[in-house]
Amino acid sequence: MSTRWYPLYRRGNPQLRVFLPNFYMKLIKPRDPQPKNVVQFEVSMQMTKFDIKNYLEKIYNVPVENVVTHVRMGQVNRSKFGGYLVKEDDFKVAYVSLPATETFEFPDLFPEEKKNEEDKQMEQIENLKKDWETNKGRDKHRQGAPSWLGL
Incomplete structure (x- = not known):
């Protein structure tokens, strides 16, 4: 899960490995009105629904009922200097449903x-x-x- 290289483990040496995930999750304010128990995240393209659910449950102790993901297309803009088209990277959006008793209000x-x-x-x-x-x-x-x- 990590792109960092670490020294090989040798017997008697201290364990110097720290594994950091290559995933990110960014909380997004939804552009459309959502129910009180739905939270929207921008996640890395490699994350699956199961990864998102495990990430939230194991690290943040958030009960997750359902996860729906889809890929949004990046915007296409015209360049300032050349006039040619430039497309931003696509990104994945995850809608996380919390249990009906839970509510989330954007800060x-x-x-x-x-x-x-x-x-x-x-x-x-x-x-x-x-x-x-x-x-x-x-x-x-x-x-x-x-x-x-x-x-």
């Missing part, structure tokens, strides 16, 4: 408190831009020079 990554702070910071930036514009036009012969840079 709120951008709470209102932080949004309010960002709004305040944007207001400060706008005020600073207005001050800059007013101070920039004071000396017509030295455009763009700040007012504190006087002779």
Whole structure:
């Protein structure tokens, strides 16, 4: 399962092998509404339904009822410089159904408190831009020079 080479095991030497999986699972916010007990993941192309189920049950102790996978085609875009078509890699999507008693809610990554702070910071930036514009036009012969840079 691992692409890393390790020294051969020799009797008397300490065991230096650590096996890391080549799989990845990325939690995705679904583009279509899903039931409360369905979670969507982007997984590596080599993973099967059984691998996904075992991965979640053994490592994260999540009870899994059903797994449905399908392969989505990567987007086809036009290149900026040559004008030729470039296709992104295909990827596999897994829909994991939890038992009916379990529910999953996607975490709120951008709470209102932080949004309010960002709004305040944007207001400060706008005020600073207005001050800059007013101070920039004071000396017509030295455009763009700040007012504190006087002779």
